[in-house]
Amino acid sequence: MEVGLEQLSDPRLAPFVEEAREFNAAAAAAKNPFREVDPSTPEGLEAHRTGLSERPAPDGPPPEEAIAEADGRQVPVRITHPRDGSPRGVYLEIHGGGFYMGWAARSDFRNRELADAAGIAVVSVDYRLAPENPWPAAPDDCETAALWLLEEGEARFGTSRFAVGGGSAGANLAMTTLLRLRDRGLLEPFVGAALQYGAFDLSLQTPAARRFADEYYLQAYVGEVEDRTNPDISPLFADLHDLPPALLTVGTLDDVLEDSLLMAMRLAAAGGNPDLRVYPESPHGFLGFPIEMARAAWADIESWLAARFAA
Helix, strand or coil, rough: CCCCCCHCCCHHHHHHHHHHHHHHHHHHCCCCCCCCCCCHHHHHHHHHHCCCCCCCCCCCCCEEEEEEEECCCEEEEEEEEECCCCCCCCEEEECCCCCCCCCHHHHHHHHHHHHHHCCCEEEEECCCCCCCCCHHHHHHHHHHHHHHHHHHHHHCCCCCCCEEEEEHHHHHHHHHHHHEEEEEECCCCCCCEECCCCCCCCCCHHHHHCCCCCCCCHHHHHHCCCCCCCCCCCCCHCCCCCCHHHEEECCCCCHHHHHHHHHHHHHHHHCCCCCEEEEEECCCCCHHCHHHHHHHHHHHHHHHHHHHHCC
16 A cells, blocks of 8 residues: 555645745745844843744633642643533643743634634643753643643533643643553543644654754753653653544644654554644644645644544
8 A cells, every 4th residue: 555645635735735835935035033043042042932923812701820730739821711602621732832932822812713613621731941940840730730630620611521732842741741641540531632743752763853953942851861762751752552542733844744653653553543634835833824724734623622522
């Protein structure tokens, strides 16, 4: 049987390819003022963090700010409730940003759209960032939020059906959260994981990871760790048995495409149920682009999560 990226891409995406190519060309030609800024200096780090593009403000009720507390730890979260009716489930959203950038509020717009489209509540985690808080601070915070959901979800949201997900670093942290919960015997309420262009190997063992050998985020997040194949750092090397179904979203132009392909294969080999969806002419972070390819991918994520909660 012949298997190629063309076979992994949905034919319905073909009408969006030319627009994606044009957008990519324009983005490549535009000057990125932060491309040459060194984030390893205090000034550079601040420039990278404050230079993140603003997201549009969502319509509807503002997110609720709360403190998730469990296991003697606390972490701030932002909660977006669906506008119509009680939520059918709760999605634990973990933002990306290379483990050293980003914050939960940057997801407000997408979380509002996701909450309303899928009829779910979305809880976004404001985990601690490197280098001030290197590993294991971020997975500790995400685990804290998940444990809080398990303890408080039924009373707060009226449901005990949960899912987890995120993009890039957030997909890594979503997987480590699932692995921690499974090892505690607490995974049953989680019905799925939505993983977008995940950075699943920080050990530089895979070809995709080696492309990032000199990237700042590795030094910031795990610079002092000797064995980065630790599954709590690189979930690609974990025992992946007994995990919930996963949706893996990635583009053909993404430097971490191979990580998603490998993760899908390893999940399938472990008896899991991965759903791999590859989007043509799409680089890392394409879900943030104002183009039809990104809107189609978001619609797929929304419908997949809605189906998981309805199952």
